[in-house]
Amino acid sequence: IPEGLDLKKAIRQLCKEKDAIILAHYYTVGDIQDIADFVGDSLALARKAADTDAKMMVMCGVHFMAETCKLLSPDKTVLCPDLTAGCSLADSCDAADLKKYKEEHPGYQVVSYVNTTAAVKALTDCVVTSGNAEKVMASFPKDAKIIFGPDYNLGNYINSVTGRHMLLWNGGCHVHEKFSVDGIVKLKQEHPHAVVMAHLECKAPVLAIADVKGSTATMLKYAQAHPEIKEFIVATEAGILHEMQRTCPDQTFIPVPPEVSEGGVGCSCNECEYMKKNTLAKIYNALKYGWPSVEIDPAIAREAVKPIQRMLSLS
Ligand code: 13P
Ligand code: SF4
Numbered sequence: 001i002p003e004g005l006d007l008k009k010a011i012r013q014l015c016k017e018k019d020a021i022i023l024a025h026y027y028t029v030g031d032i033q034d035i036a037d038f039v040g041d042s043l044a045l046a047r048k049a050a051d052t053d054a055k056m057m058v059m060c061g062v063h064f065m066a067e068t069c070k071l072l073s074p075d076k077t078v079l080c081p082d083l084t085a086g087c088s089l090a091d092s093c094d095a096a097d098l099k100k101y102k103e104e105h106p107g108y109q110v111v112s113y114v115n116t117t118a119a120v121k122a123l124t125d126c127v128v129t130s131g132n133a134e135k136v137m138a139s140f141p142k143d144a145k146i147i148f149g150p151d152y153n154l155g156n157y158i159n160s161v162t163g164r165h166m167l168l169w170n171g172g173c174h175v176h177e178k179f180s181v182d183g184i185v186k187l188k189q190e191h192p193h194a195v196v197m198a199h200l201e202c203k204a205p206v207l208a209i210a211d212v213k214g215s216t217a218t219m220l221k222y223a224q225a226h227p228e229i230k231e232f233i234v235a236t237e238a239g240i241l242h243e244m245q246r247t248c249p250d251q252t253f254i255p256v257p258p259e260v261s262e263g264g265v266g267c268s269c270n271e272c273e274y275m276k277k278n279t280l281a282k283i284y285n286a287l288k289y290g291w292p293s294v295e296i297d298p299a300i301a302r303e304a305v306k307p308i309q310r311m312l313s314l315s
Contacts, residue, residue, distance in 0.1 A: 018055070025042070028060045028276075030242040043114075060283065062274045064090045064117060077293050079287070122303035129215060179206050
Protein backbone atom coordinates (compact mmCIF):
# COMPACT_ATOMS: atom_id res chain seq x y z
CA ILE A 1 0.00 0.00 0.00
CA PRO A 2 1.56 3.30 -1.08
CA GLU A 3 2.70 5.41 1.86
CA GLY A 4 0.38 8.30 2.71
CA LEU A 5 -2.52 6.85 0.66
CA ASP A 6 -5.96 7.98 1.85
CA LEU A 7 -7.33 4.47 2.17
CA LYS A 8 -10.97 5.44 2.51
CA LYS A 9 -10.86 7.58 -0.62
CA ALA A 10 -8.87 4.97 -2.53
CA ILE A 11 -11.37 2.24 -1.58
CA ARG A 12 -14.32 4.31 -2.79
CA GLN A 13 -12.46 5.04 -6.04
CA LEU A 14 -11.75 1.31 -6.58
CA CYS A 15 -15.42 0.52 -5.96
CA LYS A 16 -16.34 2.93 -8.76
CA GLU A 17 -13.74 1.52 -11.16
CA LYS A 18 -14.63 -2.12 -10.48
CA ASP A 19 -18.40 -1.73 -10.11
CA ALA A 20 -18.15 -3.08 -6.58
CA ILE A 21 -20.14 -2.51 -3.40
CA ILE A 22 -19.02 -2.89 0.18
CA LEU A 23 -21.32 -4.73 2.57
CA ALA A 24 -20.47 -4.51 6.27
CA HIS A 25 -21.83 -6.12 9.39
CA TYR A 26 -22.52 -3.97 12.46
CA TYR A 27 -19.66 -5.67 14.32
CA THR A 28 -16.94 -4.40 12.00
CA VAL A 29 -14.90 -1.38 13.12
CA GLY A 30 -16.50 2.06 12.70
CA ASP A 31 -14.14 3.09 9.89
CA ILE A 32 -15.40 0.22 7.75
CA GLN A 33 -19.05 0.88 8.53
CA ASP A 34 -18.47 4.52 7.52
CA ILE A 35 -17.23 3.67 4.01
CA ALA A 36 -19.64 0.79 3.34
CA ASP A 37 -22.45 1.04 0.81
CA PHE A 38 -24.64 -0.95 3.15
CA VAL A 39 -24.40 -1.88 6.84
CA GLY A 40 -26.76 -4.45 8.32
CA ASP A 41 -27.49 -7.60 10.26
CA SER A 42 -27.11 -11.06 8.72
CA LEU A 43 -30.62 -11.02 7.25
CA ALA A 44 -30.36 -7.58 5.65
CA LEU A 45 -26.89 -8.38 4.27
CA ALA A 46 -28.20 -11.58 2.68
CA ARG A 47 -31.09 -9.67 1.11
CA LYS A 48 -28.75 -6.99 -0.21
CA ALA A 49 -26.41 -9.61 -1.69
CA ALA A 50 -29.34 -11.20 -3.51
CA ASP A 51 -30.54 -7.86 -4.92
CA THR A 52 -27.45 -5.94 -5.95
CA ASP A 53 -26.74 -5.03 -9.59
CA ALA A 54 -23.03 -4.50 -8.87
CA LYS A 55 -20.57 -6.94 -10.47
CA MET A 56 -18.59 -7.46 -7.34
CA MET A 57 -19.14 -7.24 -3.60
CA VAL A 58 -16.77 -7.08 -0.66
CA MET A 59 -18.37 -8.76 2.34
CA CYS A 60 -16.87 -7.28 5.48
CA GLY A 61 -18.04 -9.66 8.15
CA VAL A 62 -17.10 -13.29 8.64
CA HIS A 63 -16.63 -16.16 6.22
CA PHE A 64 -20.14 -17.66 6.45
CA MET A 65 -21.60 -14.25 5.53
CA ALA A 66 -19.44 -14.11 2.40
CA GLU A 67 -20.55 -17.66 1.57
CA THR A 68 -24.19 -16.61 1.91
CA CYS A 69 -23.55 -13.73 -0.52
CA LYS A 70 -21.91 -16.11 -3.01
CA LEU A 71 -24.72 -18.65 -2.72
CA LEU A 72 -27.30 -15.96 -3.47
CA SER A 73 -25.24 -14.29 -6.22
CA PRO A 74 -23.21 -17.14 -7.74
CA ASP A 75 -22.30 -15.22 -10.89
CA LYS A 76 -20.75 -12.33 -8.98
CA THR A 77 -17.33 -12.03 -7.46
CA VAL A 78 -17.61 -12.04 -3.68
CA LEU A 79 -14.48 -10.82 -1.95
CA CYS A 80 -13.80 -11.66 1.69
CA PRO A 81 -11.02 -9.36 2.96
CA ASP A 82 -9.69 -12.08 5.29
CA LEU A 83 -10.63 -15.70 4.60
CA THR A 84 -9.59 -16.63 8.13
CA ALA A 85 -12.40 -14.50 9.61
CA GLY A 86 -14.30 -17.49 10.98
CA CYS A 87 -17.09 -17.81 13.54
CA SER A 88 -17.03 -19.91 16.71
CA LEU A 89 -20.72 -20.67 16.26
CA ALA A 90 -20.34 -21.90 12.67
CA ASP A 91 -17.32 -23.92 13.82
CA SER A 92 -19.41 -25.61 16.50
CA CYS A 93 -21.28 -27.64 13.88
CA ASP A 94 -19.30 -29.88 11.56
CA ALA A 95 -21.19 -31.10 8.46
CA ALA A 96 -20.11 -34.73 8.98
CA ASP A 97 -21.41 -34.68 12.57
CA LEU A 98 -24.72 -33.17 11.47
CA LYS A 99 -25.08 -35.78 8.72
CA LYS A 100 -24.58 -38.55 11.28
CA TYR A 101 -27.07 -36.95 13.70
CA LYS A 102 -29.65 -36.69 10.92
CA GLU A 103 -29.19 -40.38 10.10
CA GLU A 104 -29.74 -41.19 13.77
CA HIS A 105 -32.99 -39.17 13.72
CA PRO A 106 -35.01 -40.21 10.68
CA GLY A 107 -38.12 -38.11 10.02
CA TYR A 108 -36.59 -34.94 11.48
CA GLN A 109 -36.18 -31.73 9.48
CA VAL A 110 -33.13 -29.54 10.04
CA VAL A 111 -33.45 -25.83 10.76
CA SER A 112 -30.10 -24.06 10.89
CA TYR A 113 -29.04 -20.67 12.08
CA VAL A 114 -27.44 -18.64 9.28
CA ASN A 115 -24.14 -18.81 11.21
CA THR A 116 -23.21 -22.10 9.54
CA THR A 117 -20.93 -23.26 6.75
CA ALA A 118 -22.30 -23.89 3.24
CA ALA A 119 -21.71 -27.62 3.84
CA VAL A 120 -24.05 -27.52 6.87
CA LYS A 121 -26.62 -25.47 4.94
CA ALA A 122 -26.55 -28.16 2.25
CA LEU A 123 -27.91 -30.58 4.91
CA THR A 124 -30.51 -28.07 6.09
CA ASP A 125 -34.22 -27.70 5.25
CA CYS A 126 -34.60 -24.08 6.29
CA VAL A 127 -32.28 -21.32 7.53
CA VAL A 128 -33.19 -18.68 10.12
CA THR A 129 -31.45 -15.58 11.46
CA SER A 130 -31.89 -13.89 14.82
CA GLY A 131 -34.00 -11.32 13.00
CA ASN A 132 -36.60 -13.71 11.60
CA ALA A 133 -36.40 -16.92 13.65
CA GLU A 134 -39.87 -16.66 15.21
CA LYS A 135 -41.53 -15.67 11.93
CA VAL A 136 -39.87 -18.43 9.90
CA MET A 137 -40.53 -21.06 12.57
CA ALA A 138 -44.24 -20.17 12.48
CA SER A 139 -44.34 -21.81 9.02
CA PHE A 140 -43.57 -25.20 10.59
CA PRO A 141 -46.43 -27.15 12.22
CA LYS A 142 -46.27 -26.95 16.01
CA ASP A 143 -45.57 -30.70 16.29
CA ALA A 144 -42.97 -30.86 13.49
CA LYS A 145 -39.92 -32.96 14.35
CA ILE A 146 -37.02 -30.54 14.10
CA ILE A 147 -33.29 -30.60 14.74
CA PHE A 148 -32.16 -27.01 15.42
CA GLY A 149 -28.54 -25.93 15.36
CA PRO A 150 -25.95 -24.90 16.00
CA ASP A 151 -26.84 -22.16 18.50
CA TYR A 152 -28.22 -23.80 21.62
CA ASN A 153 -29.29 -20.48 23.15
CA LEU A 154 -31.30 -19.36 20.11
CA GLY A 155 -32.90 -22.81 19.79
CA ASN A 156 -33.73 -22.85 23.49
CA TYR A 157 -35.30 -19.40 23.19
CA ILE A 158 -37.45 -20.52 20.22
CA ASN A 159 -38.55 -23.62 22.15
CA SER A 160 -39.47 -21.48 25.17
CA VAL A 161 -41.55 -18.90 23.29
CA THR A 162 -43.26 -21.30 20.90
CA GLY A 163 -43.74 -24.35 23.12
CA ARG A 164 -41.82 -26.51 20.65
CA HIS A 165 -39.55 -29.39 21.58
CA MET A 166 -36.87 -29.09 18.92
CA LEU A 167 -33.74 -31.15 19.41
CA LEU A 168 -30.94 -28.66 20.04
CA TRP A 169 -27.36 -28.77 18.86
CA ASN A 170 -24.97 -27.80 21.63
CA GLY A 171 -23.14 -24.94 19.90
CA GLY A 172 -22.59 -21.36 20.95
CA CYS A 173 -20.88 -18.06 20.29
CA HIS A 174 -17.83 -17.45 22.45
CA VAL A 175 -18.61 -13.70 22.63
CA HIS A 176 -22.29 -13.87 23.55
CA GLU A 177 -21.90 -16.71 26.04
CA LYS A 178 -19.72 -14.45 28.19
CA PHE A 179 -22.46 -11.97 29.05
CA SER A 180 -23.79 -12.57 32.54
CA VAL A 181 -26.79 -11.59 34.64
CA ASP A 182 -24.40 -10.23 37.32
CA GLY A 183 -22.79 -7.85 34.83
CA ILE A 184 -26.19 -6.55 33.71
CA VAL A 185 -27.55 -6.22 37.27
CA LYS A 186 -24.48 -4.20 38.25
CA LEU A 187 -25.06 -1.80 35.35
CA LYS A 188 -28.78 -1.64 36.10
CA GLN A 189 -27.99 -0.50 39.67
CA GLU A 190 -25.96 2.37 38.24
CA HIS A 191 -28.53 3.12 35.49
CA PRO A 192 -31.94 2.13 36.92
CA HIS A 193 -33.94 3.58 34.02
CA ALA A 194 -31.91 1.95 31.29
CA VAL A 195 -33.60 -0.53 28.96
CA VAL A 196 -31.70 -3.82 28.65
CA MET A 197 -31.20 -5.20 25.14
CA ALA A 198 -29.69 -8.63 24.44
CA HIS A 199 -28.86 -10.66 21.34
CA LEU A 200 -30.62 -14.02 21.04
CA GLU A 201 -27.23 -15.77 21.15
CA CYS A 202 -26.99 -14.85 24.88
CA LYS A 203 -27.72 -17.47 27.53
CA ALA A 204 -31.27 -18.01 28.85
CA PRO A 205 -30.81 -16.13 32.19
CA VAL A 206 -29.54 -13.06 30.31
CA LEU A 207 -32.47 -13.22 27.87
CA ALA A 208 -34.86 -13.65 30.80
CA ILE A 209 -33.93 -10.25 32.23
CA ALA A 210 -33.64 -8.42 28.89
CA ASP A 211 -36.40 -6.00 27.88
CA VAL A 212 -35.59 -6.23 24.16
CA LYS A 213 -34.32 -9.46 22.56
CA GLY A 214 -33.41 -10.06 18.95
CA SER A 215 -30.83 -9.52 16.25
CA THR A 216 -28.45 -6.59 16.01
CA ALA A 217 -30.94 -4.81 13.73
CA THR A 218 -33.83 -5.51 16.16
CA MET A 219 -31.94 -3.70 18.93
CA LEU A 220 -30.87 -0.83 16.71
CA LYS A 221 -34.37 -0.27 15.34
CA TYR A 222 -35.86 -0.38 18.83
CA ALA A 223 -33.54 2.38 20.03
CA GLN A 224 -34.27 4.46 16.90
CA ALA A 225 -38.02 4.06 17.41
CA HIS A 226 -37.86 5.11 21.09
CA PRO A 227 -36.09 8.47 21.33
CA GLU A 228 -37.82 8.97 24.70
CA ILE A 229 -35.65 6.21 26.20
CA LYS A 230 -32.36 7.83 27.09
CA GLU A 231 -30.22 4.90 28.25
CA PHE A 232 -29.70 1.39 26.96
CA ILE A 233 -27.62 -1.48 28.37
CA VAL A 234 -26.46 -3.53 25.38
CA ALA A 235 -25.52 -7.22 25.60
CA THR A 236 -23.99 -7.96 22.23
CA GLU A 237 -20.72 -7.40 20.38
CA ALA A 238 -19.61 -3.82 21.01
CA GLY A 239 -19.28 -2.90 17.30
CA ILE A 240 -23.02 -2.24 17.12
CA LEU A 241 -22.55 0.80 19.37
CA HIS A 242 -21.02 2.69 16.44
CA GLU A 243 -24.29 2.68 14.46
CA MET A 244 -26.39 3.13 17.61
CA GLN A 245 -24.47 6.23 18.62
CA ARG A 246 -24.32 7.55 15.03
CA THR A 247 -28.08 7.29 14.47
CA CYS A 248 -29.23 8.04 18.04
CA PRO A 249 -26.83 10.79 19.21
CA ASP A 250 -29.11 11.88 22.09
CA GLN A 251 -29.29 8.42 23.64
CA THR A 252 -26.61 6.63 25.65
CA PHE A 253 -25.58 3.03 24.95
CA ILE A 254 -23.73 1.15 27.65
CA PRO A 255 -21.97 -2.06 26.58
CA VAL A 256 -22.17 -5.01 28.97
CA PRO A 257 -18.66 -6.17 29.84
CA PRO A 258 -18.15 -9.92 29.46
CA GLU A 259 -17.72 -12.14 32.50
CA VAL A 260 -14.22 -13.57 32.41
CA SER A 261 -14.17 -17.21 33.42
CA GLU A 262 -12.29 -18.18 36.57
CA GLY A 263 -8.56 -17.86 36.16
CA GLY A 264 -9.07 -15.29 33.42
CA VAL A 265 -9.29 -17.94 30.72
CA GLY A 266 -10.63 -16.74 27.40
CA CYS A 267 -11.04 -13.39 25.74
CA SER A 268 -11.89 -10.70 28.26
CA CYS A 269 -13.47 -8.34 25.76
CA ASN A 270 -16.93 -8.09 24.24
CA GLU A 271 -15.50 -7.97 20.73
CA CYS A 272 -15.49 -10.66 18.07
CA GLU A 273 -11.89 -11.04 16.97
CA TYR A 274 -13.04 -12.55 13.67
CA MET A 275 -15.09 -9.47 12.75
CA LYS A 276 -12.14 -7.31 13.72
CA LYS A 277 -9.93 -9.10 11.15
CA ASN A 278 -11.51 -6.83 8.55
CA THR A 279 -9.32 -3.76 8.02
CA LEU A 280 -9.29 -0.90 5.51
CA ALA A 281 -5.91 -2.12 4.18
CA LYS A 282 -7.30 -5.63 3.50
CA ILE A 283 -10.38 -4.18 1.78
CA TYR A 284 -8.16 -1.99 -0.41
CA ASN A 285 -5.99 -4.96 -1.42
CA ALA A 286 -9.00 -7.21 -2.04
CA LEU A 287 -10.49 -4.65 -4.41
CA LYS A 288 -7.21 -3.85 -6.11
CA TYR A 289 -6.23 -7.49 -6.77
CA GLY A 290 -9.69 -9.12 -6.89
CA TRP A 291 -8.59 -11.55 -4.20
CA PRO A 292 -9.36 -13.36 -1.92
CA SER A 293 -12.70 -14.40 -3.34
CA VAL A 294 -15.10 -16.95 -1.89
CA GLU A 295 -15.62 -20.12 -3.91
CA ILE A 296 -18.01 -22.94 -3.04
CA ASP A 297 -18.09 -26.48 -4.40
CA PRO A 298 -20.96 -26.40 -6.97
CA ALA A 299 -22.57 -29.60 -5.63
CA ILE A 300 -22.68 -28.10 -2.11
CA ALA A 301 -23.81 -24.71 -3.42
CA ARG A 302 -26.76 -26.25 -5.31
CA GLU A 303 -28.17 -27.66 -2.06
CA ALA A 304 -27.03 -24.90 0.31
CA VAL A 305 -28.86 -22.10 -1.48
CA LYS A 306 -32.27 -23.80 -1.15
CA PRO A 307 -32.78 -23.35 2.63
CA ILE A 308 -31.59 -19.72 2.37
CA GLN A 309 -34.09 -19.00 -0.38
CA ARG A 310 -36.80 -20.70 1.63
CA MET A 311 -35.98 -18.40 4.57
CA LEU A 312 -36.01 -15.28 2.36
CA SER A 313 -39.39 -16.20 0.90
CA LEU A 314 -40.83 -16.65 4.42
CA SER A 315 -39.50 -13.48 6.04
P1 13P B 1 -27.17 -10.66 13.48
O1 13P B 1 -27.93 -11.46 12.49
O2 13P B 1 -27.98 -10.18 14.62
O3 13P B 1 -26.46 -9.54 12.79
O4 13P B 1 -26.09 -11.59 14.18
C1 13P B 1 -24.98 -12.09 13.55
C2 13P B 1 -24.00 -12.56 14.50
O5 13P B 1 -23.00 -13.14 14.14
C3 13P B 1 -24.23 -12.34 15.90
O6 13P B 1 -23.17 -12.80 16.66
FE1 SF4 C 1 -19.70 -15.69 15.13
FE2 SF4 C 1 -19.97 -14.87 17.63
FE3 SF4 C 1 -18.44 -13.49 15.97
FE4 SF4 C 1 -21.13 -13.49 15.68
S1 SF4 C 1 -19.94 -12.64 17.39
S2 SF4 C 1 -19.62 -13.73 14.06
S3 SF4 C 1 -21.60 -15.60 16.30
S4 SF4 C 1 -18.09 -15.59 16.68
